[in-house]
Amino acid sequence: MTQRVFAWFVCACLALLAARPLPAQSPALPYRLGPGDQLRITVFGNPDLSGRHTVDGEGRIMLPLIQSVRAAGLTPAELAVVIAERYSPNYLVNAQVSVDIVRYRPYFILGEVNKPGGYAYRQGMTALVAVARAGGFTARANTRKVIVIRAHDPQRKKRRLSVHVPVYPGDIVTVPERFF
Numbered sequence: 001m002t003q004r005v006f007a008w009f010v011c012a013c014l015a016l017l018a019a020r021p022l023p024a025q026s027p028a029l030p031y032r033l034g035p036g037d038q039l040r041i042t043v044f045g046n047p048d049l050s051g052r053h054t055v056d057g058e059g060r061i062m063l064p065l066i067q068s069v070r071a072a073g074l075t076p077a078e079l080a081v082v083i084a085e086r087y088s089p090n091y092l093v094n095a096q097v098s099v100d101i102v103r104y105r106p107y108f109i110l111g112e113v114n115k116p117g118g119y120a121y122r123q124g125m126t127a128l129v130a131v132a133r134a135g136g137f138t139a140r141a142n143t144r145k146v147i148v149i150r151a152h153d154p155q156r157k158k159r160r161l162s163v164h165v166p167v168y169p170g171d172i173v174t175v176p177e178r179f180f
Helices: 002-019 076-087 127-133
Strands: 038-043 051-054 060-063 067-070 097-103 107-111 117-119 145-149 158-162 172-175
Touching (some): 038 076, 051 060, 067 076, 076 097, 107 127, 127 145, 127 172
Parallel strands (some): 107 172
Antiparallel strands (some): 038 051, 038 097, 060 067, 107 117, 145 158, 145 172
């Protein structure tokens, strides 16, 4: 019986998602890099300086010749400018750099879900999709509201929001217990 209920729940979630437009990330909040993001950095005309790099726990990446570069808190375009500036004076003339995100840092889901933990982020996710990826709600879960701590919020404020709210990389989503 439990598997049938879970299968019904997943089908209902997918039907809801198909009927609703996917929320876009707000243009007012450009994506900021953080620990765990995997990047592809291309230095045009210099394949030895190009490659994949992961932002470490201190928010830095290690690059050939210029060593440690702070990436956390920057957009990919801002990071490309910083890298080009670091290469230009001593190593390259008019360095052209691009930074692409290969894999976003994970989001985390806790509380009344069947499989809490960290999961790979996919663009356009909502908290309801995150719950579905974590095995669905438990029997005691509040299925209407979630608590979200945004990764980009320096105060790390807990916000009680609808399950249809977008989830972004690094967010912590908690499904609270219902009290009735």
